[in-house]
């Protein structure tokens with residue numbers, strides 16, 4: 001974290017602290033969720049976003065158990081459904097930042113349809129994909145991103161299927177914003193969150209998340225040895241989808257993090273929908289009696 | 297009461313809908329009361345379909361199974377439906393080779409049916425029309441047969457094709473050619489002549505789905521999320537068509553789970569939004585209904601019922617999903633189920649649905665039926681101010697002193713204060729896990745129990761607030777009925793028909809189906825000795841709930857589950873056998 005940023009954060013420390021909970025946290029020691037939430041709170045404070053400005057939407061899973069561990073308006077929905085719940089909320093009141101969180105089980109097993117269409121619809125929502133490569137809360141079954149050969153709960157002989165390359169999958173959908181971070185690289189993750197917060201449209205942010213309890217195959221140091229920052233990739237152009245997809249093929253050796261792809265030309269759903277292009281109000285403030293006689 | 301009954305039969309895609317629409321436009325123009333519905337298979341082309349129109353000079357709501365006049369567009373459908381044409385009726389068709397309907401012609405002679413036929417295709421061509429405009433020729437023939445002035449149908453056609461001068465001209469020529477082709481000895485003027493047309497306020501032809509769409513717009517709904525499924529799909533089309541003017545967000549979602557979740561999220565944030573579907577789609581929404589129950593988040597879902605299980609009969613009607621609406625979703629939580637019966641009450645009930653959902657912070661399921669969704673009647677302009685918007689949100693004043701613990705406070709009524717994200721510095725957790733009064737998670741036995749009871753206390757509060765069921769018909773009835781949904785339509789008509797015959801019938805109608813108002817039902821049972829159930833399903837779902845509620849049994853059950861709505865004749869037959877006269 002640069003000195004400037006540090007100073008700014010120190011200045012906004014009160015706002016940061018407001019998001020902090022006094023309740024006992026129920027994540028395992030060393031869980032990547034700590035780092036993710038920490039980076040998020042920092043980014044919010046740095047961007048001047050206070051409790052009143054934001055709605056946090058949670059899926060069900062270990063990440064979802066953060067639903068009452070961050071102080072602010074939260075909405076804790078159902079497994080696999082958080083993206084659609086968040087999208088509905090965002091469309092109703094776009095004055096509020098809507099940030100949603102879900103695990104790899106939620107995103108790539110229970111509810112991938114929601115992800116696909118949220119990317120396509122470019123809803124003004126941030127979605128944080130907590131990728132710990134397993135089903136945490138249900139005690140370590142394999143997910144679609146568990147690596148081949150790894151022995152897991154309910155897979156005693158090791159997972160015999162190939163994992164889904166989640167980043168490549170999302171990139172194939174013509175997204176407007178795709179980023180990846182690592183839960184152990186909090187300063188850098190903070191900066192990624194800040195960029196996601198400034199993005200106008202659907203921001204897919206995948207966080208490679210350590211799971212000391214169920215994912216022993218790729219522990220903290222495994223990631224630490226492989227994680228690279230996108231700024232260090234030679235001649236990388238984050239508006240070039242093919243470069244992005246190519247770079248994301250490697251999930252074994254050089255794992256790049258940062259804003260991987262951004263298409264600034266894509267407008268968010270609320271400004272793309274033809275009949276609301278000139279809307280000056282948000283739906284939340286439009287609930288009143290309307291005459292229907294002209295439609296009879 | 298006079299009732300003119302017309303059936304237009306043809307294969308799907310042959311334009312029978314437009315024949316029907318032209319005729320009902322013209323009847324509406326005349327100031328008569330119209331009821332119509334269409335039967336068709338779940339495919340786009342081919343198969344036999346039927347458009348049924350009943351017309352009267354008094355307000356009628358339901359249909360007869362039979363027809364006085366049948367307009368046949370093709371042979372296959374004619375064979376299918378011919379037996380519904382009554383003795384002394386009129387058959388109008390435009391088929392070239394009379395030979396292909398030889399059998400029908402013989403049957404027609406046996407039933408003293410007048411057959412009126414010209415080569416409609418040739419007539420259309422000779423008038424400069426297309427093959428499809430043979431339908432307009434048929435309309436002209438029918439109009440002449442009914443003995444009504446051609447000016448009326450001409451006006452209706454002009455309105456229908458407003459702005460399309462060429463189309464109007466050709467259609468007018470075709471309708472006139474058809475009209476003129478019918479010679480005067482073939483007129484069946486009796487039926488319409490007997491009707492005394494009172495020039496009344498202008499009426500509008502509308503189906504139940506459009507009434508729901510309009511009711512929603514009227515009460516401030518700003519977003520609609522849906523995945524197409526018969527018979528509710530046209531709510532999506534109607535709202536989309538109107539969205540250029542309403543500025544509503546209309547989103548065809550990727551599935552019903554999404555539609556329900558988006559509606560819930562949007563309602564959470566404080567706008568009014570809903571989703572509509574049919575039973576199969578509602579199955580997918582049930583987890584979201586449960587979430588709404590736990591979050592105490594308002595949610596409104598419309599279910600246009602069609603026969604199941606599975607894909608069932610996609611384009612037919614039923615009241616088979618009451619149990620689904622009442623018992624769907626895991627866990628226990630308060631909810632309201634209400635049922636529309638026609639395009640009149642649908643407009644108002646959808647507005648009540650939103651008020652109840654917001655005031656009690658619960659899911660409300662609105663049941664409709666295929667026959668209501670797509671069946672049209674002509675209505676007087678709605679009273680747009682009949683239902684005030686009630687949001688159940690805290691006032692600005694209350695917001696000033698709001699505390700986090702207020703959100704799910706353990707109140708007497710079960711209803712706690714609700715405010716919206718961003719309304720206040722004082723935030724709360726909306727938690728799908730069991731929670732304390734501020735929404736933070738708890739699994740402590742005492743706390744769980746308290747919160748559970750608080751939510752469930754709403755049931756009593758709701759029961760005290762819900763409007764009572766409505767009684768139609770006579771005191772000291774020879775036979776009584778209890779029902780919900782579209783049953784009301786056939787009951788109202790039947791009550792009038794029976795009264796003319798000296799049989800007294802009455803009917804207790806539930807618009808607010810769940811929770812059941814048992815007291816009103818008990819009252820009805822105590823005042824009426826021969827109370828029967830009328831319901832469109834096999835199990836008598838409402839009947840079972842009602843009997844359980846009051847510990848009394850219906851004297852009999854009139855049930856139907858073949859995809860057709862109740863026709864007047866179903867009731868007359870049943871009453872003949874069961875009335876205690």
Ligand SMILES: Cc1ncc(C[n+]2csc(CCOP(=O)(O)OP(=O)(O)O)c2C)c(N)n1
Nearest residue numbers: 060061062063079103104105106135136137
């Ligand atoms: C409909 C439904 N199915 C299954 C579950 C049980 N369940 C809870 S969390 C979870 C998976 C969690 O994995 P993931 O989404 O990767 O999140 P993590 O716990 O790893 O953060 C499952 C299957 C549920 N809550 N709801």
